[in-house]
Amino acid sequence: MEVRSLSNRYFAKQRLPEFKKQLEKITKSMTSLSSSKLGDLRTERFMSETAVVIRQITKTKVSGFSEVTKKAETFHSEVQAKLRDESSSDEIANDLIPYWNLFSALNELADEIDAYDKGAQASL
């Protein structure tokens, strides 16, 4: 039991900086893409990248993240549903509320990772 929690902590320490970088990349591209049409967003990579990063962060099993990852997952699937909908392909991403909800959830996640890093460093 103890070994498992140690290995989880090690895994988190190893992978979190990379996840944070990825989140930063995704939020930057979300900012620059926000004025494009939903139809054009379908081919962008950030949606699939977001799904992967969220899943990977869930795997680190840090309890502090679970609330935000759940939130991000919900918003992600809302945006995804909107993207799949053919009738809304002319809408601008900027007017889509879930788009910005997802954006701020991802930012929150990056902030949480920062806070966790600081805490982990202090407890060494």
Added chain:
Amino acid sequence: MSYSPDDWRKAITSLIKKTSKNEITWELSDLFKADAWTEVDRSYQCPIKDKKYVVSETRGRHYVDDDEFYWTNGNDFSIFSSENFEEVRLASAPSDMHVIGSLFSAAEANYIFNKNVLGDLLEWDWPSVFATP
């Protein structure tokens, strides 16, 4: 009552939204002054009603001992308002929020787009340049 980090995140996100819709325009600014260990590389301001919002890119010196240091990048978001002909800083966002970095890149993109930096090059009449007589 005070503002939580969540409120800041929401407020800054709405600024990004406005920026990408081009409802607001950003200008270069020198309002924001950092502390002695931090240098401001570039900052942009935008006025909304009676307040000025300033987002900056900073470089901070982190000392490892008496005279050795390394640089760390950061971003700052502050709100100014003019009182008695003087710009007063009302508030600064909690440091190290990632959303500020996004706002900075949005503001930068907005500034260079409104300055039309690529305009002269894009309007270049390409076909006639390559046209063979």
